[in-house]
Amino acid sequence: MNEEQRLQSVQVKGPEPDRKVEKDYSKYFQSVYMPPSLKDAKKRGKEQVSYHKDFSIDEEFRNMGVGRKFYIRTYGCQMNEHDTEVMAGIFMELGYKPTDTAQDADVILLNTCAIRENAENKVFGELGHLKQLKTENPDLLLGVCGCMSQEESVVSKILKTYSHVDLIFGTHNIHRLPNILHEAYMSKEMVVEVWSKEGDVIENLPKSRLRKTKAWVNIMYGCDKFCTYCIVPYTRGKERSRRPEDIISEVRHLAAQGYKEIMLLGQNVNAYGKDIEDLNYRLGDLMDDLRHIDIPRIRFTTSHPRDFDDHLIEVLAKKGNLVEHIHLPVQSGSNDILKIMARKYTREHFLELVAKIRAAIPDVSLSTDIIVGYPNETEEQFEETLSLYREVGFEMAYTYIYSPREGTPAAKMKDNVPLEVKKDRLQRLNAVVNELSFEALKPYEGQVVEVLVEGESKRNPDVLAGYTRKNKLVNFRGPKSAIGQLVNVQITEVKSWSMNGEMVEVVNLEVKV
Structure with missing residues (x-):
């Protein structure tokens, strides 16, 4: 030491x-x-x-x-x-x-x-x-x-x-x-x-993978965004990107081991590469390189709208093993609340970004994160969030009631939205989320989908469970030998958040993602 x-x-x-x-x-x-300090942390240098x-x-x-x-x-x-x-x-x-x-x-x-x-x-x-x-x-x-x-x-x-x-x-x-x-x-x-x-990246750490089908690969650490509600920039530190050659080597090794899906991880994953001054290389470049590795699916989380550039969209549109699902946290549909959150984008900017993504990838599935009951949020501002959700057509969302976190700037704000109001707004938001989720799944009924089988269903060991390329949960009956494999499943029933189906051997049917 x-x-x-x-x-x-x-x-x-x-x-x-x-x-x-x-x-x-x-x-x-x-x-x-x-100790957590917004003032000091924002002085992070290069x-x-x-x-x-x-x-x-x-x-x-x-x-x-x-x-x-x-x-x-x-x-x-x-x-x-x-x-x-x-x-x-x-x-x-x-x-x-x-x-x-x-x-x-x-x-x-x-x-x-x-x-x-x-x-x-x-x-x-x-x-x-x-x-x-x-x-x-x-x-x-x-x-x-x-x-x-x-x-x-x-x-x-x-x-x-x-x-x-x-x-x-x-x-x-x-x-x-x-x-x-x-x-x-x-x-x-x-x-x-x-x-x-802060500032170190340690490579060659041993790993005992929790799964044998999907693998997580860190591509960067930390966050420099300083959203007012978030403690992550203080607990995880400044943004630090791994060198691309180390990431590509790890993914190649996982492909050789038989993994079927890679999830690239970062607190702000599409800020990847901004801190590597000697290399003009960003997330789009990395995804383009990983696209050529023989592994069926590659996805990433979590992205920030401010760093979602045109080149990344262009690369994702090439598809192949790059899936048609993007998690894009918006947090609120109100410009006033977005400003208080220090998200540094507007509702209009977010909608423009979504339009670009949909133009390049028409069949893309979008999911998001939303916080309700932020300090000073009015009923009208909450309604703006509901309208944004419908306008974008999100297919899934993680929704939360705001609660202050000690050490964040928001913790110093007056938490002036009553808990009963927060709960009511969350319930109303979730009703819309459930509605649009069901609408997104409904067209799958009768279709054949490609499913990566993860294992037995949590509720019934006689039923297998897995996910489509668009991250839709599918439950079906099939042999245990299917676990860890990509199989075709014909959808027989659609629910709000999942689908039921039957495993099929026919491969010349139209397969949806």
Whole structure:
């Protein structure tokens, strides 16, 4: 550990067996944290990203996990799921074995999400439940990682209330997991290692893929957009793009392993490449290169309307293995609310972008994110969101009631829309979402669709489930050998959010996406 890293790592000491934590935590956080600050974060410069391709497990840690099991519970987005795959890969390199139950584990990690208060409350509730396991097994290591760990207030609460936690580390410290585990074992102290340092990209990290059909591939990290409601720029840091050759190599390797679908991940995925000053290469260029790899489907999430350029649209229109589904979060249909959110586009700009996409890809399926009940949102402004949703013709949406997140600019605004009004607006919005979803699925009835079979249905093990290129859920009966394969399914019934069908062998029928 170099001097900079040492200063950004802290161990909280206390007597055994009931550790007492000092009440004044500020001295720990001075070196560990850069508290969320919009003013400071917006000063992010163009400092060069450091790339590290030499990740390896130190020999002194190589057999640390032999005879031990690990369990990771993941909250939040696909980025968190992918982080879990990386941590699982590191655990297995250390000799640990995975387990499906916390009761059977020697190390438990909660990989956390900070995007909404409800997500944090779930984690705190789980920490309370896990105290009994720690009491029964004092050798158990209990850790908290992920986005919540990047928030000073969260770590303060853990130090004060959950002293049975053994280790806390942040989103920039995943590659340090062997060292952090070693410190936790050797010191018998609470280990807190959360870096506010940004700008590094670590390659060659081991991964234990959660799925065998679809794979997530990070192409960039962080976000520089600073929407007023969002904590991500503070918990995930500045935008940092991976080098294209590393991404292409990873996708080629996954294709060789038989994966059928790749999801490219980034907090603001279509800002890819903006930070690589020595290379004029953006998401459209990357997608164009990946288009030539022998893998059936490639998609990406999550995009921002401000960075959706004409070249990307031109490339997506070439189709092939580039699917006809785009997730394009709009958040609101009101210019006034979009301005308060600091989205930096207008309703008119968004509609113009949609028109460009539809002109190039007439059969495109669009989905979105929407927040209702934002501070100062009037009934008229909410109605603008409803009208935008219909005008665009979104086929699916993730909808949310606004709740303030500590550390964001919006948290300082007066949350002046009553909860009953927020709930009413959400219900009315969801009615429109359900209506348009059903309308989008209705034409599929009687048609044959290509389905990538993911596994058994969650509700019925005798039924298989998978998705079309446009990300439509299809349930059907078929042999278990179809799991992981692309099959043709004739749709027999359409519901609001899914379709039922029958697997067919006929391949010369018109197949819809």
